Amino acid sequence: MQRIFSGIQPSGIPTLGNYLGAIRNWVGLQGDHECLWCVVDLHAITVFQEPEALRTQTREMAAVLLACGIDARRHILFAQSSVRAHAQLAWIFNCIARLGWLNRMTQFKDKAGKDRENASAGLYVYPNLMAADIHAYHATRVPVGDDQKQHLELANDIAQKFNHDYGVDFFPAIEPLILGPAARVMSLRDGTRKMSKSDPSDQSRINLNDDADTIALKIRRAKTDPEPLPEHVGGLDGRAEARNLVGIYAALAGTDHAAVLGTFGGKGFGPFKEALAALLIDKLAPIAAEARRYLADPAGVDAILRDGASRAAAIADPIVAEAERLVGFLRP
Ligand code: TYM
Numbered sequence: 477m478q479r480i481f482s483g484i485q486p487s488g489i490p491t492l493g494n495y496l497g498a499i500r501n502w503v504g505l506q507g508d509h510e511c512l513w514c515v516v517d518l519h520a521i522t523v524f525q526e527p528e529a530l531r532t533q534t535r536e537m538a539a540v541l542l543a544c545g546i547d548a549r550r551h552i553l554f555a556q557s558s559v560r561a562h563a564q565l566a567w568i569f570n571c572i573a574r575l576g577w578l579n580r581m582t583q584f585k586d587k588a589g590k591d592r593e594n595a596s597a598g599l600y601v602y603p604n605l606m607a608a609d610i611h612a613y614h615a616t617r618v619p620v621g622d623d624q625k626q627h628l629e630l631a632n633d634i635a636q637k638f639n640h641d642y643g644v645d646f647f648p649a650i651e652p653l654i655l656g657p658a659a660r661v662m663s664l665r666d667g668t669r670k671m672s673k674s675d676p677s678d679q680s681r682i683n684l685n686d687d688a689d690t691i692a693l694k695i696r697r698a699k700t701d702p703e704p705l706p707e708h709v710g711g712l713d714g715r716a717e718a719r720n721l722v723g724i725y726a727a728l729a730g731t732d733h734a735a736v737l738g739t740f741g742g743k744g745f746g747p748f749k750e751a752l753a754a755l756l757i758d759k760l761a762p763i764a765a766e767a768r769r770y771l772a773d774p775a776g777v778d779a780i781l782r783d784g785a786s787r788a789a790a791i792a793d794p795i796v797a798e799a800e801r802l803v804g805f806l807r808p
Contacts, residue, residue, distance in 0.1 A: 480509045480653075481615035483516040483556065483606070486533040487525065488673035490540050492682040492756070493661035495763075496727045497621025501655045503545040505619055511551040512613055512788060513541060515781075518556045518563065518605060522598040523587070523674075535777050536767070540684055542780070543766035554784030556609065561792035565608035566601070568803055572634050572641070573604050582626060607631035611647045612792040619653040622660040623670055628652040642802045658727035664698040667716025685764045688757045695721075695753040700745045707741035709733045718745075721752060728755050 482502060484494060502513060515537045520530060534555050546553055556562050578584065581603055588595035598605075606627050610618055611634075618628055628650060635647035663669040663680040671681045682691055699717045706712060712719040712733065719733075725748075726736045740748040770777055801807070 477508065477510050478617050479613055479615045480505055480511045480617045480619065481514065481610045481613050482512075482619050483514040483519070483609055484537060484541070485520045485673075486515050486517055486530065486537040487520045487523070488533065489683040489685055490537065491661075491671050491673050491684065492724065492760075493621065493658075493671035494673070495544065495684060495760075496656065496658035496661055496724065497623075498619060499541065499544045499546075500727075501619045501653065505617075505653070506545075506547055506551055509617065512615065512791075513546050513551065513553045514556050514609060514788075515541075515554070516556045516609065519602060522596055522602050535774055535781075536771065538777050538781055539767045539770035540763070542770050542777070543763045544684075548780045548784060552784045552787050553780060554788045555781050558781070558785035559612075559789045559792055561612045561789065561796040562605065562608050565612045565792075565796045565799060566605040568799060569604040569608050569611075569634050569638075570601050572637050573601070573607075573630070577630055577633060578603065580626075581630070583623065603627045603630045604634065607634045610650055611635055612796055613788075614648055614795055615650065616648050617651050617653055619655065622654055625652055625654060638799075644802055646799065646802060656727050657732055658723045661724060662716060662720040664694060664720075666699065667718075667720050682756060682760070684760060685767065686760070687764070688761060691756050691760065692753040695749050695756065698749070700749075704742055704744050705737060705740050705748060707737055709737060711737075711741075721745075721748070725752050725755060728759050 482498065484490065484498065490499065502511070505511065515534050517530060517534050538553060541553060542548060578600060584600060584602070587599060607630065610631055620628065632649055635649065638647055639645055661671045663671050663675065665677060665680045673681070675681060679694060679697060682694060686694070698721065700721070701715055701717065705718060705722070712722065722733050722736050726732050729736070
C-alpha cells in the first residue's frame with residue numbers, strides 16, 4: 477500500500493477551494509492508501525499569526541477535516557509542530573535546495589508581493605519544509621490542488637540531490653495527485669485569482685462554515701459576464717468566471733464541465749446560480765454542523781491530534797535519524 481502525505485495551513489477558515497482541490501480527494505483516497513493528514517502550523521507562521529488565534533485555528537482545522545470524513549483512527553491526523561522530525565529534516569533540506577531553485581517559486585513571489593525585502597526567511601524556504609513533511613515519512617503520493625504542483629517538483633529535486641550528494645537511494649520520488657474538475661478554484665470576485673482563505677475580501681470565497689443565506693448571497697453576487705452559458709466546453713475559453721462556477725458545480729455534482737453545460741448551456745446565469753447555491757448548501761451545511769459538534773468537545777479534538785502526533789513521530793523519527801546519519805552527524 478502506498479503512503480500518502482498532505483497538509484493544510486491553519487491560517488483561516490478552510491474554503492471551498494481547499495475542499496474541492498484537496499480535502500474531498502483526501503477522503504476518497506483513504507480506502508486504499510496509508511494516509512498522514514497534517515495541519516501545518518509551522519508553515520502558517522511564515523506570516524505572523526496571533527498565538528491564541530493560531531491555537532484555535534489549528535483545532536478548528538482538525539475539526540473541519542474530521543467533519544469532512546478524515547478518518548483519524550485508520551489514518552493519522554496531527555499538527556506539524558508536534559512532530560519534531562519535520563523541522564529537523566527541513567534544516568537538512570535548507571542545505572540541499574539551491575537559491576536558484578527557490579527563486580523560481582511563483583508562490584513566494586505572489587505571497588511576498590512587492591515588499592520582498594520584508595518577507596520572512598521562513599516564507600522563502602517554505603517549500604523546503606514542505607519537502608521535509610513528505611520525505612520524513614517516505615510518502616510517495618501527495619494529493620494537492622494545482623497551486624502546489626511547483627512545490628512538489630521542488631520536493632523531488634531535493635530528494636534527487638540528497639540521494640546524489642550522499643550516494644544513496646534513500647528518499648523516493650513522489651507523485652502529485654491533482655484530481656477532479658476543481659483542482660484550481662478561483663475567487664468569486666475575480667476569475668483570474670485563486671480562491672484563498674487569506675484573501676482580504678470575504679465575498680471572494682465560500683468558507684466551509686458559511687451558513688445557507690451567506691452562501692446564496694455570495695453566489696448571487698459572484699462575478700459573471702453578460703452572455704448566457706455556452707453549450708460546449710470550448711465556449712468557456714476566455715470566460716474565467718463562467719469556467720470557475722461550472723467547475724465548482726461539476727465537482728460537487730460528481731460530474732464534468734460538459735455534463736453541466738448539457739443541462740445549463742444556452743441559459744442565463746440566473747437559474748444556474750440558483751442551482752449552484754442549492755447544491756453548495758446541500759453539500760456544505762452538514763460539514764459545518766459536524767464540525768460544530770466536534771468543537772463542542774475541544775479536549776476531544778486535542779486528544780485526537782495528540783494521538784496522531786505520537787503515531788506520526790513513530791514513523792518519521794527513524795527515517796529522519798537515518799537521514800542525519802547519512803549526512804554525517806556524530807551520535808556519541
Ligand atoms: P493550503 O493550506 O494553501 O491549501 C491546502 C490544500 O488546498 C488546496 N487549495 C486549493 N485547491 C483548489 N483551488 C483553490 N483555490 C485552492 N486553495 C488551496 C491546496 O493546493 C492544498 O492542497 N503548502 C500547502 C500545505 C502543505 C503541504 C505539505 C501540502 C504543507 N506541507 C506537504 C502537501 C504536502 C498549503 O499551503 O496548502
